[in-house]
Amino acid sequence: MNSFDFDYYKPDTLEEAFKCFEKLDSEFKTVLYYSGGTEIISMARAESIKFHAVIDLKGIPECNNLELGDQNLVIGSAQTLTSISESNYFPLMSKTVSRIADHTIQGKITIGGNLAGTIIYREASLPLLITSCQARVMTQNGLQEIPFSQIFNGRLQLKKGEFLVQILVDRCDLQLPYIHVKKTKMDKIDYPLMTMAGRKKNGFIQAAVSGLGEFPIILPFDQLNNTSLAVEQRTTQIIAKLSKFIKSDILGSKGYREFVLNNILIQMYANLEEA
Amino acid sequence: MISYSGTCIIELNVNNEMKTVMIQPSFTLLEVLREQLSLTGAKPGCQNGDCGACTVLVDDWPVKSCLMLAAEAVGHRITTIEGLDHAPIQKAFVENWGFQCGYCTSGFLMVCHALSIHYPDADDYVIEQWLQSNLCRCTGYGEIKNAIKSILSQ
Numbered sequence: 001m002n003s004f005d006f007d008y009y010k011p012d013t014l015e016e017a018f019k020c021f022e023k024l025d026s027e028f029k030t031v032l033y034y035s036g037g038t039e040i041i042s043m044a045r046a047e048s049i050k051f052h053a054v055i056d057l058k059g060i061p062e063c064n065n066l067e068l069g070d071q072n073l074v075i076g077s078a079q080t081l082t083s084i085s086e087s088n089y090f091p092l093m094s095k096t097v098s099r100i101a102d103h104t105i106q107g108k109i110t111i112g113g114n115l116a117g118t119i120i121y122r123e124a125s126l127p128l129l130i131t132s133c134q135a136r137v138m139t140q141n142g143l144q145e146i147p148f149s150q151i152f153n154g155r156l157q158l159k160k161g162e163f164l165v166q167i168l169v170d171r172c173d174l175q176l177p178y179i180h181v182k183k184t185k186m187d188k189i190d191y192p193l194m195t196m197a198g199r200k201k202n203g204f205i206q207a208a209v210s211g212l213g214e215f216p217i218i219l220p221f222d223q224l225n226n227t228s229l230a231v232e233q234r235t236t237q238i239i240a241k242l243s244k245f246i247k248s249d250i251l252g253s254k255g256y257r258e259f260v261l262n263n264i265l266i267q268m269y270a271n272l273e274e275a
Numbered sequence: 276m277i278s279y280s281g282t283c284i285i286e287l288n289v290n291n292e293m294k295t296v297m298i299q300p301s302f303t304l305l306e307v308l309r310e311q312l313s314l315t316g317a318k319p320g321c322q323n324g325d326c327g328a329c330t331v332l333v334d335d336w337p338v339k340s341c342l343m344l345a346a347e348a349v350g351h352r353i354t355t356i357e358g359l360d361h362a363p364i365q366k367a368f369v370e371n372w373g374f375q376c377g378y379c380t381s382g383f384l385m386v387c388h389a390l391s392i393h394y395p396d397a398d399d400y401v402i403e404q405w406l407q408s409n410l411c412r413c414t415g416y417g418e419i420k421n422a423i424k425s426i427l428s429q
């Protein structure tokens with residue numbers, strides 16, 4: 001049961017959604033864009049957030065797109081993790097989102113919600129951080145296409161009223177050799193101690209990790225691909241480079257996270273070096 | 276644009292019947308099913324999306340009704356445990372001792388029923404993946420797994 005009342009709007013178009021936000025904002029109302037809503041409902045129940053209205057984006061056709069075109073895979077921000085996973089157009093993304101929360105909730109969480117959420121893990125960002133992709137964002141000036149890396153820095157960095165509409169992934173990046181590893185502390189269904197997504201393109205490995213620090217991070221490219229060093233030396237360098245970022249909390253101490261990261265990296269090299 | 280503000284009336288398709296209910300936009304589907312429609316089969320367990328006791332089907336897919344607003348359910352087909360009419364999974368749970376206290380059972384039945392619709396040939400991996408959405412503190416899950424396997428193999 002939600003502990004306070006709020007209004008619900010479900011626009012049919014991008015423009016309607018943007019104008020709705022502007023209008024409510026001009027009335028000094030706190031407004032949230034709403035898609036899957038799992039985090040918003042949970043936090044509202046716990047009174048961790050308060051707002052006056054939600055704008056549900058699921059009625060907007062562009063946000064519901066999931067289409068493999070000649071150049072790109074288009075993923076609408078209101079697509080659920082289940083539909084992304086089941087389509088399997090982008091196996092690394094499928095694998096990653098199929099390990100977020102549990103299977104039933106994956107049918108409710110949307111990729112836009114996962115990227116924009118306040119829960120720090122935002123694991124759906126991992127494949128996107130290491131892939132050539134663009135974000136289509138609804139702004140005051142209409143729909144704009146922006147490199148994903150420019151609008152995602154730890155979490156989605158959007159101006160007031162803006163919202164993510166689609167993600168476009170280069171088609172040539174969809175089927176590359178990849179690895180996904182998720183480590184949890186106790187149960188399989190849990191927030192990650194650490195999740196890593198890695199891939200290999202043109203002989204180079206790229207990888208991103210969630211759960212290591214306060215937000216998802218790309219692992220340093222030069223250290224990852226320094227083939228003049230043995231694997232053990234490379235992992236030592238990577239961990240040293242990230243040392244200040246690695247956190248210590250109830251899920252795992254900094255030392256334990258370093259140990260787990262080291263093991264994951266060794267697993268990644270074993271999987272991808274011969275790919 | 277659809278908008279709901281304050282107390283308003285919506286129509287929900289529940290178990291193939293159109294039901295008129297009075298809601299606040301903040302009401303969850305679970306609250307409306309239990310408190311307005313007296314469909315108490317969906318259980319208010321954790322009410323945080325963890326336990327799965329409140330699972331219903333929306334357009335034949337399992338949804339934790341504590342994490343869905345009633346307003347979101349407009350235009351969709353909701354099936355609760357009360358809407359399962361002698362589904363094979365119900366008999367299978369009885370025959371395989373798939374429950375003890377019964378609190379989680381309706382949620383498990385809905386997940387298993389949806390699984391049998393979407394993946395009639397599901398393997399152990401898929402079964403486990405789906406069942407991990409629900410918690411049972413009485414059984415060891417083995418009986419529940421046996422129940423779903425018994426109808427998938429038919």
